[in-house]
Amino acid sequence: MSIIKKLFGALTQKPWEENQVAIDSTHSGRTFNLSNQMSAVIIIFGVSTAIFSLIFTGYLYSLPPEQDTTFILKTSLVWINTVILIFVTFFFNKISSDLKKNYTNKIKKNLIYVGGLSYLFLFLQLILWYQLMKSGHFVDTNTYFSSFYIFTALHGIHLLGGLFFWGKVSSRIFKLDEKEYCEEEKNINALALYWFFLFIVWVVFFAIVFIYNDAVIAWCKSLIA
Amino acid sequence: MSDEYDNNKTYQAQSSETMGGSAPASPDMDYVRPAEIPDQELYHGHSFITKWVFCQDAKVIGVQYFLTAVFTGVVGLILSWLMRLQLGFPGAAGFMTAEHYYQFVTMHGMIMVVYFLTALFLGGFGNYLIPLMVGARDMVFPYVNMISFWMFFIAVAVLMASFFVPGGPTGAGWTLYPPQTILPGTPGAGMGILLMLVSLSLFVIGFTMGGLNYLITILQARTRGMTLMRMPLTVWGIFTATVLAMLAFPALLVSAIMMTLDKILGTSFFMPTIIQAGEVLDYGGGSPILFQHLFWFFGHPEVYIVALPAFGIVSDLISVHSRKNIFGYRMMVWAIVGIGALSFFVWAHHMYVSGMNPWFGFFFATTTLIIAVPTAMKVYNWILTLWRGNIRLNTVMLWCLGFIVTFVNGGITGIFLGNVSVDVPLSDTYFVIAHFHMVMGIAPLMVIMGAVYHWFPLVSGKFLDEKLGKWHFWFTFLGAYSIYFPMHYLGFIGVPRRYFEMYDSPYMTSAVGMNEFISMAAFIVGAAQFILIYNIIKTLKVGKKAGHNPWKANSLEWLTSTVPPEHGNFGERLPVVHRWPYDFSVPGAKEDYITQTTPPSEVVHTEVEKT
Numbered sequence: 001m002s003i004i005k006k007l008f009g010a011l012t013q014k015p016w017e018e019n020q021v022a023i024d025s026t027h028s029g030r031t032f033n034l035s036n037q038m039s040a041v042i043i044i045f046g047v048s049t050a051i052f053s054l055i056f057t058g059y060l061y062s063l064p065p066e067q068d069t070t071f072i073l074k075t076s077l078v079w080i081n082t083v084i085l086i087f088v089t090f091f092f093n094k095i096s097s098d099l100k101k102n103y104t105n106k107i108k109k110n111l112i113y114v115g116g117l118s119y120l121f122l123f124l125q126l127i128l129w130y131q132l133m134k135s136g137h138f139v140d141t142n143t144y145f146s147s148f149y150i151f152t153a154l155h156g157i158h159l160l161g162g163l164f165f166w167g168k169v170s171s172r173i174f175k176l177d178e179k180e181y182c183e184e185e186k187n188i189n190a191l192a193l194y195w196f197f198l199f200i201v202w203v204v205f206f207a208i209v210f211i212y213n214d215a216v217i218a219w220c221k222s223l224i225a
Numbered sequence: 226m227s228d229e230y231d232n233n234k235t236y237q238a239q240s241s242e243t244m245g246g247s248a249p250a251s252p253d254m255d256y257v258r259p260a261e262i263p264d265q266e267l268y269h270g271h272s273f274i275t276k277w278v279f280c281q282d283a284k285v286i287g288v289q290y291f292l293t294a295v296f297t298g299v300v301g302l303i304l305s306w307l308m309r310l311q312l313g314f315p316g317a318a319g320f321m322t323a324e325h326y327y328q329f330v331t332m333h334g335m336i337m338v339v340y341f342l343t344a345l346f347l348g349g350f351g352n353y354l355i356p357l358m359v360g361a362r363d364m365v366f367p368y369v370n371m372i373s374f375w376m377f378f379i380a381v382a383v384l385m386a387s388f389f390v391p392g393g394p395t396g397a398g399w400t401l402y403p404p405q406t407i408l409p410g411t412p413g414a415g416m417g418i419l420l421m422l423v424s425l426s427l428f429v430i431g432f433t434m435g436g437l438n439y440l441i442t443i444l445q446a447r448t449r450g451m452t453l454m455r456m457p458l459t460v461w462g463i464f465t466a467t468v469l470a471m472l473a474f475p476a477l478l479v480s481a482i483m484m485t486l487d488k489i490l491g492t493s494f495f496m497p498t499i500i501q502a503g504e505v506l507d508y509g510g511g512s513p514i515l516f517q518h519l520f521w522f523f524g525h526p527e528v529y530i531v532a533l534p535a536f537g538i539v540s541d542l543i544s545v546h547s548r549k550n551i552f553g554y555r556m557m558v559w560a561i562v563g564i565g566a567l568s569f570f571v572w573a574h575h576m577y578v579s580g581m582n583p584w585f586g587f588f589f590a591t592t593t594l595i596i597a598v599p600t601a602m603k604v605y606n607w608i609l610t611l612w613r614g615n616i617r618l619n620t621v622m623l624w625c626l627g628f629i630v631t632f633v634n635g636g637i638t639g640i641f642l643g644n645v646s647v648d649v650p651l652s653d654t655y656f657v658i659a660h661f662h663m664v665m666g667i668a669p670l671m672v673i674m675g676a677v678y679h680w681f682p683l684v685s686g687k688f689l690d691e692k693l694g695k696w697h698f699w700f701t702f703l704g705a706y707s708i709y710f711p712m713h714y715l716g717f718i719g720v721p722r723r724y725f726e727m728y729d730s731p732y733m734t735s736a737v738g739m740n741e742f743i744s745m746a747a748f749i750v751g752a753a754q755f756i757l758i759y760n761i762i763k764t765l766k767v768g769k770k771a772g773h774n775p776w777k778a779n780s781l782e783w784l785t786s787t788v789p790p791e792h793g794n795f796g797e798r799l800p801v802v803h804r805w806p807y808d809f810s811v812p813g814a815k816e817d818y819i820t821q822t823t824p825p826s827e828v829v830h831t832e833v834e835k836t
Contacts, residue, residue, distance in 0.1 A: 011558060013454040015805040016550070016833065021825070024455060025803055029360070029447035036365045039441045043471065047433055050475035054519060058483065058494060061515050140491040143510050150486065 037190035045197050048158060052201050055154065056208055059147035067144040069213045071137075073206075077128040081121055082206065088117045089199045092192040099185050104178040111170050114195070118163055122156055151205055155198065162194050265362045265446075267793055279375075281367035282792045283438075286374045287353030288684070293374075294345040297381055301336040302751050304329040313744025315726055323725040324412040327396030330723055331413075332388075334399025335421070338527060339428060340381055342669055346534040347432070347470065348377060350676060351439050351463045353684070357782035358460050360448025360800050362793045364438040373438070376431025380424045387413065387420035395421045398723060400520060403495035403513050407488045419488060422481045429478040432470060439467045448781075450802030454558070455821070457780045457806045458551065461558050462537020465565040466530045472569070473526035480519040487511070517579055521572035528665050529568040533561055535672040536603055539628050541806075542675050543607055545778045546622045547614030548817050550807035553606045560599035560606075567596045577645050578652045586645045593643035597636065604633055615810060615817070620694030624675030627702045628668050635664025638713065653723070656716020659709045667705045674701070677757070682771030686788050687764050697756040704750030711739045777818045780806040784822055808833055 010031075014020050032039065063069065072078055091113045098107055129149070132138075139149040169187045176183065270276035277285060308329050310318045352370070356363050364370045387394040396412030397405060405411050407418055443456070443464045456464075483494040487508075495516040496508035536557075544551040551557060573581060573589040607629055616622060638660040642648045651657060674697070681689050720727065720736050727733055774783040786796030800822045808819035813831035 010453040011555065011562070013452065014555065015452065015454045016554070016807070018833075021804060021833075024452045025450045025801075027450055027452045029449050029451055031444040031453065034445070036441055036445060039445055040366070040437055043437050043440055047471050047475055050472050051479055054476055054479045054522075058479070058515060058519075062494065062510065062512050064510050139486065140493070140507070143493060146486065146492040146494060150482065154482075 035186040035190065037186045038193065041190045041194050041197075044194070048197070048201070051154065052151070052204070055147065055151050056205070059143070059151075059208070060212060062143040062147075063212075063217075064142045064144055067142060069144070069209065069217070071144070072148055072209055075128060075131065077124055077131065078206075081124050081128070082202065084117050084121045084124070085199045085202055088114055088121070089196050091117070092188075092195045096189050096192040099181060099188060102182075104181050107178075107181055108173060111166075111173060115163065115166055115170065118159060118166070118195075122159060125152055125156055128152075155201060155205075158198055158201075162191065162198065165191060165194075265365075267363055268367065269792055279371060281363070281371045283352045283356050283364045283367065283370060284684075284790060284792075284794075286370055287349050287351070289374050290344055290348030290352060290377065291350075293378055293381055294341050294349055297336050297344070297384075298341040300385070301333050301341055302754065304333040304336070306748060306751055308333065309744040309747040311725065313741045313747075324393075324396055326725040327398070327723070328394050328412050328417075331396050331399050331401075332384075332394050336384070337666065338399065338531070339425070340384065342531045342665070343432075343470070343527070344377060345673060346531060346669070347439070347463060347467060348374070348435060350459070350534060350538065351435070351467070353680070354459060354782060355439055355442055355463060356446075357785065357790060357794055358457050358780055359443060359446065360451050360781050360795070360802060361442055361446045362795065362799070365441045365446050366438050369434045370438045373431045373435035376427055376434065380427035380431060383420050383427060384424040387417045387424075390416035390420065392417050400517075400524070401484070402520075403484060403487065403516050404497065404499060404508070407484065407496075408499070408501065419485065422485045422488075425481045426478055426485075429474045429481075432474060436467045436471045439463060440471070448799045448802060451781075451821075454555070455802060455805045458537040458540040458554070458557055458561070459534070460537070461561050462534040462540075465561050466533040469526045469533070469565050469568060470530045473523045473530065476519045476523040480516055480523070483519075484516070514576075514579055517576050518572070521575045522569075524575060525572040526565075526568045528661075529564055531665055531669050533565060535628070535669040536561060536564075538676050539625050539672045540603075540607065540610075541780070542621055542672075542679050543610050543625050544807055544809065545679070545776050546619065546625070547611050547616045548809045549610055549614040550809055551606070552609035552612075553602075554805070554807060556602055557606055560602045563599040564596060567592060567599070571596060574643055574648070577648045583645075590643055590645050594640065597640055597643075600636060604629065604636075619678075620689070620691055620698060621675050621679045623695065623698045623702075624671045624678065627698065628671040628675065631663055631671060631702075631705070632668040635660055635662075635668055639664055651716055653721055654716035655712045655720045655722055658722050659712035659716060662712075663705075663709050667709065671701075674698070674757070679776065680782075681761070681764070682775045682788075683782060684789055685765060685768070686771055687768030688771050688775065689760050689764050689768070693756055693760040693763075697753060697760065700753035700756070701750055704746050704753060707746035708743050708750065711743055715739060774820075777816070778806075779804075779808060779818055779820045781821055784820055804833070 013024075015024060034042070091110045095107055095110045095114070098104065098110075129152070132145070132148075137145050139146055165187070169184055169191060173181060173184055268275075268281050270280055270282075280286060280289075307318060307321065308326065311321050311326055352364070355361075384394075392413050392415045394413045395401070395406065395418040397414075397418065401418070401421070407414055411418075413421075443460060447456075480495075483492070486492040487494055487496050491507055493508045493511035495513050496506075496511040497513065498509040499506045540551050540557055570592040571589055573585060574593045577586055577589075607625075638656070642651060642657065642660055678689050678694055681687070715736055718733070718735065720733055727736070771788070773788055776783070781800055781802070782790075784800060785791075785794055802821045803824050804819065804821055806821050808814075810817045811819055811828070811831045811833050814828055814833075819828055819831070819833070
């Protein structure tokens with residue numbers, strides 16, 4: 001709400017009026033009280049949300065009628081990976097809040113957990129792909145599986161991008177004294193938000209596959225009929 | 226909590242209630258604390274490579290974008306000559322087959338829309354002007370900005386490579402509609418289409434890096450006193466177009482990735498069951514219409530990604546060269562934002578003939594016509610800015626006037642095509658070609674030319690030759706109308722677009738002479754663009770020196786410590802902004818312009834607020 005007010009509220013100003021001139025001259029030049037890193041992550045959110053939304057739209061648009069829509073959810077690795085993502089998000093938020101409170105003793109350990117679990121997530125995704133292919137469900141089997149592969153690939157690429165910056169921040173943290181960790185606070189907060197976003201995307205994917213199942217599709221068709 | 230305003234300061238900037246409604250006219254009213262935004266650490270290149278090739282200065286990156294885009298534009302121009310040669314004088318180019326023609330049509334369209342116009346407005350003008358106009362030293366992430374250009378460069382190289390692979394570039398039409406795009410029988414269905422898709426993906430990734438910089442620099446790195454509503458309309462245009470691009474380009478990226486997978490891995494995102502030469506292909510279950518939706522979800526905002534920066538730039542040029550404040554500044558900002566928002570709700574007007582539900586067509590026709598309202602507002606405001614202005618009829622102003630006329634022309638034919646019942650018979654005819662070339666080809670090109678003549682003194686420190694500029698304008702303006710006016714008629718008599726040859730059809734014989742005339746005009750207009758290149762070379766060698774602020778403009782880009790601006794833009798201290806950039810011809814002022822950095826104490830007896 002505040003963002004909308006800030007952006008669109010400004011549009012009603014009359015910059016040529018005497019009173020507004022006086023007020024405007026104290027303007028700091030910043031629109032939001034956010035670091036540049038955090039602003040970048042929020043903009044990447046916007047772009048990535050558009051990408052994933054369009055993939056979901058494609059999935060819903062061309063779902064094969066004979067396909068069991070909950071097939072993916074029956075594989076245990078999908079559930080395990082969801083739990084891993086929850087843990088990663090939790091640890092990143094912990095790092096972020098610890099930095100705010102100046103509790104620096106567990107930051108290195110938690111950063112290692114984040115990286116380790118994220119790589120484990122990617123490894124298990126590959127295992128999941130292998131299992132699917134072994135059971136004869138390839139990327140070209142039908143649009144249901146094509147959508148799953150493309151979604152998980154793009155999600156994984158996003159995670160790899162995040163891991164690149166995680167590596168940069170971690171290497172700097174490991175070179176610093178505990179008292180100097182706050183220098184990296186902006187980067188860590190931005191990364192924590194990024195990981196949270198990747199978790200949300202995963203949950204939305206999960207929800208769509210879960211909710212848009214055969215029974216719901218049949219119900220929708222009955223409504224139209 | 227925002228730190229937008231500094232409420233703890235003792236400066237005059239209390240609210241109007243505490244000031245009794247008027248600003249005190251004492252010297253201390255000028256005091257404003259220096260830059261609030263912490264000064265930026267810049268990487269200064271020391272060798273030729275780091276200064277001019279892998280450079281992190283947004284101005285150099287802007288020029289790099291500009292030159293690369295102009296190179297692609299020249300390629301697009303040559304392709305259009307070849308197309309017109311075939312259409313006007315069939316068989317005159319002996320080497321040209323139908324396949325070549327389709328390839329030229331496709332590459333011309335994609336190059337001009339994406340690699341020329343988009344890159345030039347956002348990459349070229351965006352990089353050069355944003356930091357200067359908002360009072361920043363550079364973009365907020367200069368390294369990422371540099372990578373953005375090189376991604377664009379690689380995207381162009383990959384696209385151009387498709388001319389040299391077996392089978393040549395794709396000939397599927399610039400809209401790349403599946404299923405025919407990737408099936409044998411379409412020119413360039415092998416490597417050609419793959420390189421096109423890879424190039425588009427690289428372009429989008431590169432642009433996202435640049436767009437990230439434009440948005441954060443505009444929102445978060447302006448200098449003290451530069452509120453959003455004190456920004457020049459050029460910045461508003463580029464800002465809104467960038468927001469559009471960040472939301473619309475993902476659709477292009479997703480469709481490019483999906484089509485690449487359809488081509489190389491055999492997925493069927495866009496491929497239905499197909500029987501080819503009696504044989505059932507492995508594809509099945511996909512939807513070509515899904516691609517059309519994705520493509521136009523990108524494609525229509527793309528029109529405004531090109532148009533909005535042009536709207537912003539032309540507003541500033543008209544204001545400066547008619548010595549008047551822009552009429553209805555707030556309306557202009559609202560119109561830019563409104564057009565940007567509406568542009569996401571009109572995409573299916575490109576798909577009226579795809580067999581859509583009539584109610585769907587009704588919805589999109591309505592939204593399409595609604596978008597004409599803010600657009601018309603802008604046209605009125607440009608005209609009202611000119612009204613009783615002290616107009617300098619120089620080359621820049623000629624291009625601006627040419628733009629207004631051309632844009633109105635193309636806009637009106639857009640209202641025709643926005644209506645389903647009119648669009649269906651005109652669909653895929655030369656009327657459509659005439660419409661979109663007028664509205665998003667020639668009109669933005671006129672703004673580009675005006676902007677080049679306007680800002681060249683800033684980039685080089687020298688004026689472009691006015692006489693050559695006027696010749697350039699009149700050849701282009703009259704020539705463009707000679708090309709596209711007759712095309713409307715061709716559309717009415719039913720001449721279809723994308724046909725290699727059509728003269729066996731007896732009902733189209735009247736088009737023959739007209740096609741010859743159009744082709745001759747196209748050759749002349751194309752050649753006339755080399756007047757600008759000659760003018761630039763001549764000016765760089767022996768041009769008249771421009772000095773500081775030669776147009777007597779108000780915005781910050783003209784108030785740099787050196788001309789051309791050095792890396793870091795503003796010397797030791799960032800400028801402090803005291804007013805909007807449109808205080809021209811203010812009653813009581815000594816000069817007919819008051820720059821954005823002029824403090825209130827220097828203009829105490831003026832009637833600034835009444836302008």
